[in-house]
Amino acid sequence: MTDKPSRTGTIIKVAGPLVVATGMKNAKMFEVARIGDERLVGEIIRLNGDEAAIQVYEETAGIGPGEPVELTGDTMTVDLGPGLLTSIYDGIQRPLSAIEKEVGPFITRGVEVKALDRDKKWDLKAVAKAGDKVTGGDVLGTVQETTLIEHKVMVPPHISGKLKEITGGKFTIEDVFAKIEDEDGKTHDIIMLQKWPIRIPRPIQEKKVPNMPLKTGGRSIDTFFTLAKGGAAAIPGPFGAGKTVTQQSLAKFCDAQIIVYIGCGERGNEMTEVLVEFPHLEDPNTGEPLMKRTILIANTSNMPVAAREASVYTGITIAEYYRDMGYDIALMADSTSRWAEAMREMGGRLEEMPGEEGYPAYLASKIAAFYERAGYVDCLGSDNREGTLSVIGAVSPPGGDFSEPVTQNTLRVTKTFWGLDSKLAYARHYPAINWLTSYTLYADNIEGYLKKEVAEDFPLLRNEAMDLLQKEAKLEELVRLVGADSLSNAEQLLLLVAKSLREDFLFQNAFDPEDARTPIRKQYLMLKTILTIAHAAEDLLDKENFEIDDLKKLEVLQEVARVKEIPADDEAAFEKLMGRVQKDISALA
Amino acid sequence: MQKQFKTVKDIVGPLAFVELPEGEKVTYEELVIITLSDGEERLGKVLEANKGLAVVQLFESPQGIATDGAKARFLGHTFELGVSEDMLGRTFNGRGVPIDGGPAIIAEKKLDINGNPMNPTSREMPDDFIQTGISTIDSLNTLVRGQKLPIFSGSGLPHNKLAAQIARQATVQGKDGGNFAIVFAAMGVPFEEAQYFINEFKKTGAIENSVLFINTADNPVIERIATPRLALTAAEYLAFEKGMHVLVIYTDVTNYCEALREVSAARKEVPGRGGFPGYMYTDLATLYERAGRIQGKEGSVTQIPVMTMPNDDKTHPIIDLTGYITEGQIVLGRDLHKKGIYPPVAVLPSLSRLMGKGQGEGKTREDHSGLIGQLFAAYAYGLEMRELAVILGESSLSETDQSYLKFADEFEKVFVNQGETNRDIKDSLNHGWDLLKILPRTELKRVKKDLVDKYMK
16 A cells, blocks of 8 residues: 555554554554454554554454554545546445455455556546646546546646646556656656545635525425535434435435435435435436436445544545536535544543533534535636535434534534424425524525526515514414414415415425426426415405405415426416416405 | 463453453454353453453353452354254244253354444345235335334333234235244343243244244343344344345344443443443444345345333434434324224324335335325324314314314224234225315315325225
């Protein structure tokens, strides 16, 4: 793995994923070590004079004191280059399909496989010319990685100088295809493969304020609790509330160009589901199989706990690499609570002083640093590319109690909050995003975009609808005490419209191919149709001969209830329905 | 190579600290036998391997072990279970030793009871419908082969009866019923409960196709930590090497977790919620995640773990962590039980995450998913109306709302309360349609119109 002289120590203690070794004077923090006779992968997390504490990414049963520990000189890195897309990796970027080939359906230990295929030849088109002055991030050539994504082969971040030579053609990721001479006259061989330490963010030119929505096709999310491209969202909820279904819907339908999906300490069958489904599902934006824009990191709950800690960093580093090419990336981490628990477990074994609920004191800063790697950025390089990395983290609070440390620390750094509610889930109202507690702080940033691209009055209608829902919640309490009959006409109208908003707009079936994804323009039209009821009836409320019960019996309301069935491109049908609502209601008085 | 050392230094609860001579090596998770001065043997495993000192977790009672005269023997391998097809029809204790008076098992091979994680790329998506004959499960919370679906119950509720009924009815059904096996593990349950299952299996003849691991309440606490792992090792062997469809039922996970806590406390670890160790999620996952199917292999492992919710509290750490790992849950409700409804499945908080895979044309029936969406929504609303009726009086509800109220009552009486009968899935669905007739036709918004016309007769 390295050309430095190998240095070895000896194990003196093994306790679960924690190994302590002595004779480690030369070790560096976060250096990768090979543990025991089986050469398990581990990372140094504490140095104490001659002793080093190592977190081991594989099962340690059968390892004992006296066995050797070998330092590799490298820190924990990922391989970056063509071939990442469509792959499924474990938490430390070992391809699971290669592991399967080597050891069968159960994952054993000490398997050494490369993250990227070293033999495959890629067709590289040179973009830069010999003699060009290049800096880190400049695109040297392109490779068609999948039919969807053109992989940009970039100058590694810390190299700049004059491009001495470059050739296109068929290369493996380790073949030298270009040479760069830096200012000191030193020549660097450039290969497609880059390595990057997972715990260090990849450099950018500068961060910008997100101003475009990430369109997800989810009505509740896009209309009310929008996430901006380059923003971060938290989605906490008790079990069974639909975190995973929501995350998977986002992965399927959002308009990012590349999806990195991290299954961190979750169910094996869920990852299998993604693996089985995605190759057959079409990307709604291009019609190609979804898998071609997807990278999966699967460290399921029964896989080693330390690798779970690493998996979120592995995922986000890969995501940053594609962001650097100028793409829009969406990263889903399901679930960050398992990541935090992995930190707690290691902290406990290291006998650190625990903070809140046994979590280590550095929990808050680690969570903040992770979400801060999201962003809308000017990429490194001289061609002013822009890229975005949106991060959506699921949180699994114990008992569904949002006051616990992981949820709270996450909410402090994410600007969008989709709070899932078990009550809604019990009534099978999906997505179970509670509209009273959820919020987005990006609404102002993206208002300009919505006005320009969707409709001038969209933000206004959105606020009106939200206001109705808030008022409904208050009225509901009153209804519980006095019954619906004693409410005024205006209040009954409000309940009627709010019910329609809930049942016909917010309720969305993720398993119905038609309903699962609604384009944002259609969302606007649906919302407008429903609110037309309120607008049309408003003027009638004070008239003497107006009976709210007549309104409730109107046939046209049944049609509004099926407004989601109108095809997205049939705007005339929406207009027609709105006209009829207006006409039929006006005729009541 | 076996090494024997004389120096058992300290004994703290279920832990023994064994001093090792200079240069001697033990490994993590290695199996240990501690021999008492009178020749009696106790089994344990290495929890922490230090230079010069091993922390050993005993699977049996520490009673009678003296620091003086006890000898520790390290076996050089982890806890293994000898498996063979002859295990079918046999009963073992929580350490895998036969207790039915029969001969010892001649092992075809020995397997590490911890198993290895199944590679997600090798898994096959579970999508074969298992008919349990219980309406609330088959139609509303469909179980599929390779799923893990726990029963969340409370003290005094009939979870054992339900688990036994599922085992009985699920075995009879299916095109390859003959290739069906049950692995049952009892962890810290009273003798009578364990005996109930044994008798049930004997009565129906299922015992021939069953492997039983019994650790009753008076057996050593720490043995419980090994018991489910033995059961799952046997299950994996039968499923993936012998091509059988294995249903694993283990009860009671609450006792298992308490055993974990006991060990953790003895080690003076930093406790998590409720005093349970911080790694309990990972530990439970290493049990539950052993359910599944593998591409290209015939068999499957389906799990129904049973646990009692302390004080009926669904947010209790054991229940909570389980819910985050398993693919849904069947929740039993005390109020239903008190009304004399059996099985008292609380429909709303119950959930099967994989039910979409087992439903629909060719598996159950085309109207399945639409129908149950409507049933759920109507029942949820009906319960709300029931609450409202308590405050306002039934007469103050609108006509439609009153029909919902009636629906909720009938739903519990007819659909949920099926007793110990075995209902075909089509029968269950038809019952559902019958009940929907109580509601005005215009209220059926969740199900497509043509299905209503076709099935609501």
